[in-house]
Amino acid sequence: MIKKTNILTVILLVWFMIMQTTEASDKVQIYPAKKTAFQCIDRNKDEIAKVGDAIFSFAELGMQEIETSSFCVQVLKDMGFKVESGISGFPTAVLATYGSGRPVIALHAEYDALPAGSQTAGITERQPVVEGAPGHAEGHNTGAAVMLGAAFAIKEAMDKHNLQGTLKVFGVPAEEQVLARPYFVCDGYFENVDAAFHCHVSDRLSTSYGIRQYALISVEYSFFGKTAHAASRPWQGFSALDAAKLMDIGFDVLREHLPPTHRSHSVIVDGGKQPNVVPEYARIWWYFRESTSEKATIIWQRARKIAEGAALMTGCTFEENVMATVLPTRDNQIVAETIQTNIELIGMPEWLDADQELARRIQKVAGVSETGLRTEIVPLKKATQGTSSNDSGDITWTVPHGRISFPSNISGAAFHHWTAGIAPATSIAHKDEVAGAKVMAGSVIDLLTQPELLVKAKELHKKEIGGQYKTLLPPDQKPPLELNKIEMEKYRRLMESHYYKPKVQFN
Ligand SMILES: [Zn+2]
Numbered sequence: 001m002i003k004k005t006n007i008l009t010v011i012l013l014v015w016f017m018i019m020q021t022t023e024a025s026d027k028v029q030i031y032p033a034k035k036t037a038f039q040c041i042d043r044n045k046d047e048i049a050k051v052g053d054a055i056f057s058f059a060e061l062g063m064q065e066i067e068t069s070s071f072c073v074q075v076l077k078d079m080g081f082k083v084e085s086g087i088s089g090f091p092t093a094v095l096a097t098y099g100s101g102r103p104v105i106a107l108h109a110e111y112d113a114l115p116a117g118s119q120t121a122g123i124t125e126r127q128p129v130v131e132g133a134p135g136h137a138e139g140h141n142t143g144a145a146v147m148l149g150a151a152f153a154i155k156e157a158m159d160k161h162n163l164q165g166t167l168k169v170f171g172v173p174a175e176e177q178v179l180a181r182p183y184f185v186c187d188g189y190f191e192n193v194d195a196a197f198h199c200h201v202s203d204r205l206s207t208s209y210g211i212r213q214y215a216l217i218s219v220e221y222s223f224f225g226k227t228a229h230a231a232s233r234p235w236q237g238f239s240a241l242d243a244a245k246l247m248d249i250g251f252d253v254l255r256e257h258l259p260p261t262h263r264s265h266s267v268i269v270d271g272g273k274q275p276n277v278v279p280e281y282a283r284i285w286w287y288f289r290e291s292t293s294e295k296a297t298i299i300w301q302r303a304r305k306i307a308e309g310a311a312l313m314t315g316c317t318f319e320e321n322v323m324a325t326v327l328p329t330r331d332n333q334i335v336a337e338t339i340q341t342n343i344e345l346i347g348m349p350e351w352l353d354a355d356q357e358l359a360r361r362i363q364k365v366a367g368v369s370e371t372g373l374r375t376e377i378v379p380l381k382k383a384t385q386g387t388s389s390n391d392s393g394d395i396t397w398t399v400p401h402g403r404i405s406f407p408s409n410i411s412g413a414a415f416h417h418w419t420a421g422i423a424p425a426t427s428i429a430h431k432d433e434v435a436g437a438k439v440m441a442g443s444v445i446d447l448l449t450q451p452e453l454l455v456k457a458k459e460l461h462k463k464e465i466g467g468q469y470k471t472l473l474p475p476d477q478k479p480p481l482e483l484n485k486i487e488m489e490k491y492r493r494l495m496e497s498h499y500y501k502p503k504v505q506f507n
Contacts, residue, residue, distance in 0.1 A: 052145030061484035062174030094171030109143035110175030119421035139201035139424035142408035149437035202405035209336035212383035237278030325472035327393035334457035335402030342442035349431035368412030400457035406436030
């Protein structure tokens with residue numbers, strides 16, 4: 001015979017189980033390890049903001065992120081990570097490691113600024129911190145803040161909940177020149193990595209899967225001629241500048257006969273010294289972009305022929321220097337679904353009226369519709385391939401990969417324009433750094449605690465790519481250490497007095 005108290009216990013138990021399931025499905029899955037990570041991020045929100053704002057103030061161009069990388073090294077060391085700098089021959093690259101054994105999860109984010117992007121944060125008129133200096137006119141400073149915030153929270157969850165595995169955190173130089181990550185892959189830094197995550201500033205909290213960006217081959221052509229007095233004896237000269245200009249014209253003629261999908265652009269980096277000296281040296285720098293690496297390679301080969309022709313026409317010689325190559329970025333559906341679960345869990349930040357007001361003022365000055373900040377997350381979808389590129393491409397073909405876009409910038413902000421440098425060190429950016437860090441940490445902890453997700457992600461990766469990865473980097477290629485050095489040195493002194501160097505203490 002069943003006693004009354006037993007019936008009551010059974011009823012209570014069933015009710016408790018139903019409540020547990022409802023709770024789990026309503027809030028997706030905030031299990032204890034994830035809760036630890038989210039609480040850690042909330043507790044450290046000021047430290048995360050300090051990281052983003054400090055890097056915003058350093059605003060260093062690609063390959064010259066000296067302050068930025070040493071700042072990140074110090075923060076990561078203080079967090080308890082084992083830190084190496086200068087990996088793959090990039091002096092400003094950082095690799096921090098925590099834990100041991102499998103699975104190995106990698107996080108990576110860039111932290112370089114843009115030329116002439118200097119802008120005072122939060123001010124909606126053109127007000128450079130230092131006139132003409134580089135600035136974060138896209139918001140790469142916020143990516144580093146998200147990644148470091150997530151890294152610390154994952155470490156705490158690993159410690160507290162005894163989660164097995166290794167976390168690798170890559171601080172990446174020179175994204176704007178798409179330089180570093182293919183070298184990391186070629187040098188074996190992703191050989192034992194089970195999955196990788198990238199975070200990048202956006203105007204939305206979102207992710208996607210499939211091919212999302214373009215392949216890019218970055219090549220410089222140097223032309224060599226002979227100087228002469230441009231007025232009295234011009235016939236004795238061979239103008240390297242003419243060769244560079246003819247290469248540009250030749251490529252513009254070629255454009256009509258390239259598939260409309262291609263996207264290529266150039267700058268003449270060196271066009272001579274003064275008008276009365278026929279330039280003996282000129283250099284033109286190209287980004288050749290297409291939807292696949294094969295198609296980008298075809299454009300590059302045709303451009304080389306044009307360079308040969310330009311040299312022939314002008315009596316010059318030329319040299320080709322491949323600066324960087326990247327494959328189109330692509331993301332793994334299982335990893336994207338994991339990220340999306342966490343996006344739905346976190347949701348968009350709660351904006352203050354002042355945040356919305358600032359966003360609308362930025363939109364007004366940028367000449368785009370004044371819609372303010374987004375309040376809804378974006379549903380998961382297959383990516384539409386865009387014409388930009390990112391040097392994480394090679395990583396995405398090597399391991400199952402996911403990208404987290406977080407809204408530390410505003411809708412309509414035109415990246416690489418000064419108006420996109422207003423938001424990345426304001427309360428808008430700070431709130432989104434917290435949201436981005438939680439999504440990143442939550443997704444990594446899902447993979448650490450649910451091995452079946454990793455198995456599925458790796459199976460899908462194998463099915464879709466299965467050893468097809470082949471870098472476009474020439475085998476003897478070396479990083480261009482001098483890139484942006486002169487430009488950065490021109491401004492560094494003036495910028496130093498505006499550096500923000502807070503004491504960062506994650507706890
Ligand atoms: Zn970027």
